[in-house]
Amino acid sequence: MARPAKTAEISERAQRLLRVLIEQYVREGEPVGSRTLARASGLDLSPATVRNVMADLEELGFVCSPHTSAGRVPTAQGYRLFVDSLLKVEPLTAPTVEQLRRQLDIDAEPGELVESVSNLLSSITRMAGVVTLPRQEHAALRRIDFLPLSQRRVLVILIMNEREVQNRIIQTERDYSPAELEAAAAFLNEQFAGKDLAAVRSSLIDEMQRARDGMNQIMNAAVSMAEQVFIEDRNAEGEEVVVAGQTNLMDFRELGDVEKLRQLFEAFNQKRELLHLLDQCLCADGVQIFIGEESGYQVLDECSVVTAPYKVEGEVLGVLGVIGPTRMAYERVIPIVDATARLLGAALNPKT
Structure with missing residues (x-):
């Protein structure tokens, strides 16, 4: 900045x-x-x-x-x-904060809650709301199960923390019997249950660096499938940030140029640069504001980005914010972003 x-x-x-x-x-x-x-x-x-x-x-x-x-x-x-x-920024009043809280589905799973927050930011500010998904390094693996599907596909059931359930489908190099999948899951649960994902990934990388010949068939199968679940999936493009309300930006005259809008929407769809910008805010203490060229991305030269990290028990899990024209009501947007970050952290607290 x-x-x-x-x-x-x-x-x-x-x-x-x-x-x-x-x-x-x-x-x-x-x-x-x-x-x-x-x-x-x-x-x-x-x-x-x-x-x-x-x-x-x-x-x-x-x-x-x-x-x-x-x-x-x-x-x-x-x-x-x-x-x-x-600028003199006043914090939101207690009734306004309570009104925001009531609009969040605090009982939803983290992914759905993040989408709810993004939509909320967009609807309140009439600009684009953005939220990064909670960093999974801070999630603990409770259990993993594998179920066979057709055409060498396997359904992976992950239980994270106390009650978060994630389902993923991976493609395997060969067919596995139910008994093999059960044995592979038992091996992974024995090795990694209770560990956070950062530790799981680190251990898997160590395993993969060992000579594959030194592993038995069950270990080899388990590590191979876990690699797809915990390492390759981590880098899936565009899955780590939720954007809502992009079309609101069409209402602002300064962003009304067709070419500007095309480039903006393309950036929202690809999300790569947007995620990189938000990642810069993970270590920030409180609200961060990027005005025009300060973002470092030409596509946002006519925009301002107001962000704040959200935390659980002092640990930063992600970042949320609002993207709009530089002509925004900063005194209104800043406290909304700040309060919403606190509400999201509080809503996620029972889930971590």
Whole structure:
């Protein structure tokens, strides 16, 4: 994220005018003229004086003048100064937080709960909601079972933590009898039951690095199938982040260009860059805000991303956030993201 802009660079009067300009622009979506600013600021300034201040702010890179208007709009640098130094964010009231909590299906499995949170963020902010799935390294394996299917496929039943059940289908290199699958599951349960997935993966990699000739048939089969379940599946593309409300972005004029929208939706569908950006926030303490080019991804140059990690017992499990235009109501979005992250962590607590 870019370094915060310093308010010491501009006078208090200029800061006041910049704050009013941004608030007006966020509300109206139109370039703000000097006469409007002079009236809205509450300062006893002439439009000519305001124009001079705006010229100074433009020279410093905090505002710019669109070609089609004499008014000015904030730049990403202007938003950064506003968010870091001029914005007063109030936490959500207790009734509002309770209203959010009631909209979450707290009894759902983690995957369904994450989808619920993504939809909730989208519906409340009218922008795109994003949530990464809980990192499975923090999930403990309770039991694994294998059931034979047709065409060399095997149904894998995983019981994680206390009550989370996951079903996966893997393709095997040969047919396995029910007895072989039962023996393979018994071997894996004996070796790994009660361990978190990070330990399971580490042990499996060690096993695979040993000479395969040194394993008996049951061990070989068990390790081969577990490799697909715990290692290859971990890297499945696009399965680790849930996005909702992408089409909401079509309602914002600054994102209404067809080519911009196409690139944005393509990024949402592929999710690779989006997941990488969110991963950067895993170690953050509290809300992180990427404005425009700060994300490092060209497709998000016209967007802001507001994120917060969610935790269970102090352990960060994932990140959630909102993606919208740089012209967003930050004072509203920031506390929503912060409160939702806390609610998701609390909802996941009984499941871990």
